[in-house]
Amino acid sequence: MTPRNFDLIAFDWDGTLFDSTAIIARCIQAAVRDVGGKEPTYEEASYVIGMGLMQALAHAAPDVPEALYPQLGDRYRHHYFAIQHEISLFEGVLPLLAELKARGHLLVVATGKSRRGLDEVLGSADLAGVFDASRTADQTAGKPDPLMLNELMAEFDVPPERTLMVGDTTHDLQMALNAGCPSLAVSYGAHDHAVFGALQPLFVAHSVPQMRDWLLAHG
Known part of the structure; x- marks a missing residue:
């Protein structure tokens, strides 16, 4: 040894x-759509992986107002926990x-x-x-x-x-x-x-x- x-x-x-990686990126995209933001590209959603959740979501969805961040985080968790068993x-x-x-x-x-x-x-x-x-x-x-x-x-x-x-x-x-x-x-x-x-x-x-x-x- x-x-x-x-x-x-x-x-x-x-x-x-x-x-x-792919599932997280798709969940970020879905969460942004849910709150009416401009859906980030797959590359933009993948880039923020590794950051803290709210830091990542804010970076991926710069057009979403801060007042909607709690809802944005809730929607991400909703999508992620629904499919995490697939990972x-x-x-x-x-x-x-x-x-x-x-x-x-x-x-x-x-x-x-x-x-x-x-x-x-x-x-x-x-x-x-x-x-x-x-x-x-x-x-x-x-x-x-x-x-x-x-x-x-x-x-x-x-x-x-x-x-x-x-x-x-x-x-x-x-x-x-x-x-x-x-x-x-x-x-x-x-x-x-x-x-x-x-x-x-x-x-x-x-x-x-x-x-x-x-x-x-x-x-």
């Missing part, structure tokens, strides 16, 4: 471990997480999801005991603010140089930079990997097997 380079690995959730982890994620646990890594989640939404998926039998901690956008600051990473590092007393952020969006990678942490990017989620270079990820994985190989060799 190769020595660990990182003691703490923080994973984004949607688009990194969970195959939810699953990317193939290969569970074995990878088990391998990382066996190597002694601390595994945490740093996500723009709500606490309720994350707890619902983490409550499955397959994920019981896999993650050591998590932070969501509604219990701390949303990405790219580094607060959720800073809190997780403080909880386990792990310095930034021993912490790795894994994510699929520029929000994830910018958060890592803001926290002083290295990052690993994945290209199969919400954002085009062509824009990742300026955010200095150590590697861009184009599939879960590529992410696994890199993490086991360099993590």
Whole structure:
């Protein structure tokens, strides 16, 4: 077994471990339509994935008045919770997480999801005991603010140089930079990997097997 380079690995959730990008984008589009806003394109709806919910919706629907934000959020949750059972982890994620646990890594989640939404998926039998901690956008600051990473590092007393952020969006990678942490990017989620270079990820994985190989060799 190769020595660990990182003691703490923080994973984004949607688009990194969970195959939810397309469904989230469609739910954002539907919520904006429901309140009479101009429907964002798929690309515009995908771009905001990873932000906190209301920050994301406000960005995706700039023509919707602030007074309608509570209704907009309610409509998004209505659409999402109606179909969340259709979403699953990317193939290969569970074995990878088990391998990382066996190597002694601390595994945490740093996500723009709500606490309720994350707890619902983490409550499955397959994920019981896999993650050591998590932070969501509604219990701390949303990405790219580094607060959720800073809190997780403080909880386990792990310095930034021993912490790795894994994510699929520029929000994830910018958060890592803001926290002083290295990052690993994945290209199969919400954002085009062509824009990742300026955010200095150590590697861009184009599939879960590529992410696994890199993490086991360099993590």
